[in-house]
Amino acid sequence: MPTGDWPAYDPGFLGIDVAPPAVGLPAGSAGAEAGEVPVLDYTHFTVAMNRTRRLAWWSAWNIDGLRLLTGDGLDRDGLAFRTDPRLPDDEQTDDTVYRSNRLDRGHLARRADLLWGALAEAQDANADSFFFTNITPQVDDFNQSSKGGVWGLLENALLAQEGLVDRRLAVFAGPVLADDDPPYRGIVQVPREHWKVVVYQLDGEHRFQAFLLTQNLERGVLAGGFLEEFRTYQVPLATLTGRTGLTFRGSTGWWRAARVSRRTVRSPAPHRPPRARSTR
Numbered sequence: 001m002p003t004g005d006w007p008a009y010d011p012g013f014l015g016i017d018v019a020p021p022a023v024g025l026p027a028g029s030a031g032a033e034a035g036e037v038p039v040l041d042y043t044h045f046t047v048a049m050n051r052t053r054r055l056a057w058w059s060a061w062n063i064d065g066l067r068l069l070t071g072d073g074l075d076r077d078g079l080a081f082r083t084d085p086r087l088p089d090d091e092q093t094d095d096t097v098y099r100s101n102r103l104d105r106g107h108l109a110r111r112a113d114l115l116w117g118a119l120a121e122a123q124d125a126n127a128d129s130f131f132f133t134n135i136t137p138q139v140d141d142f143n144q145s146s147k148g149g150v151w152g153l154l155e156n157a158l159l160a161q162e163g164l165v166d167r168r169l170a171v172f173a174g175p176v177l178a179d180d181d182p183p184y185r186g187i188v189q190v191p192r193e194h195w196k197v198v199v200y201q202l203d204g205e206h207r208f209q210a211f212l213l214t215q216n217l218e219r220g221v222l223a224g225g226f227l228e229e230f231r232t233y234q235v236p237l238a239t240l241t242g243r244t245g246l247t248f249r250g251s252t253g254w255w256r257a258a259r260v261s262r263r264t265v266r267s268p269a270p271h272r273p274p275r276a277r278s279t280r
Contacts, residue, residue: 002128006121008041009060011170016206018170018199020060021246023048038087042128043121045109049133050177054093054188058174058246059108059134065159065167067116074115074126081105084131092132093188103190106138108173113158136175137190139215154196154211154232163202170199176243182217190217195240197248210235212243 002008011019023037037057038049045061083092098105107129114125128134159167175191184190192214199208212233237248 002042002124006043006117006124008044009046009170010062013062013170014168014199014201014206019249020046020048021058021172021244021248023057024241024245024247040084040086040133042109042131042134043125044114044116045125045128045134047108047131047133049087049091051087051091053177054091055136055177055191056108056133056174057177057244058172060170060172061109061113063113063159063167063169063171064116065164065169068112069115069117069119069122074122076111076126076130079127079130081130081132081135084133087133093135093137094132097137097185097188102140103137104140105132105135108134108136109171113169113171136194137184137188138194139217154213158198161200161202164200166201168200172197172248174244174246176212177245178243191215192217193243195244197237197240208237210237210240212240 009020011017036051038051040047040049045059047059048057049055050057081095083089083094095105097103109129111126111129114129115122117125158169158171173194173196176193176195177189177191178193181189181191194213194215195211196213197208197210199206201207212235241247
């Protein structure tokens with residue numbers, strides 16, 4: 001269970017309705033019944049789980065950059081990754097997948113982003129970030145900014161945007177759960193791609209950016225030509241909807257009217273099936 005009784009993801013955090021993505025399950029399909037997409041609240045973030053894939057569909061979190069805390073009591077020493085008792089263990093991906101390889105336990109809602117508010121609140125968010133429901137398999141030099149990882153570097157860049165005066169963000173992220181992702185150790189299919197959407201206010205306007213990132217699974221994890229390099233693309237929301245089956249929504253319809261902040265924009269790479277599979 002969550003460590004404390006603090007707010008989870010707040011769709012109204014930015015003064016508009018920024019609802020989490022909707023999982024596009026057709027009526028009558030497997031998994032479309034009520035309760036088949038568990039939504040779990042934690043301190044400052046919320047996760048929607050895919051029971052079959054044992055990974056999150058998405059994680060949604062708020063960042064209050066002017067209230068971020070660091071220092072005593074907010075490091076990760078002594079904090080263990082753990083399953084959430086609200087779900088069966090066989091619907092989560094635990095340490096069995098991460099032993100003796102280069103797969104990191106990659107946070108979706110980044111630990112450092114959640115450490116804001118009163119000290120006790122930030123401490124509870126720190127602990128909650130280590131639930132396996134908020135974790136996805138990521139190759140170390142994809143995940144870690146210290147190794148040039150594109151996922152980590154993008155995380156670092158979110159709050160560093162010039163002109164972001166109030167430093168308040170709403171962020172969504174998750175793995176792209178493709179049917180042909182390679183299986184690993186008979187437990188999980190490892191996602192080749194991850195995505196992130198960041199929403200914020202700049203120059204009096206609400207804006208968003210959407211990103212698609214790929215990881216190379218041949219680097220000490222799997223064999224068989226799954227990807228040749230790391231890539232980061234800024235993409236339209238329609239591209240993410242097509243890749244993920246998620247729909248970005250909001251009662252104000254602001255997604256359709258919001259200004260898209262564009263920097264270096266590249267077209268996404270074509271999705272290619274793997275040439276071989278390995279379950280080493």
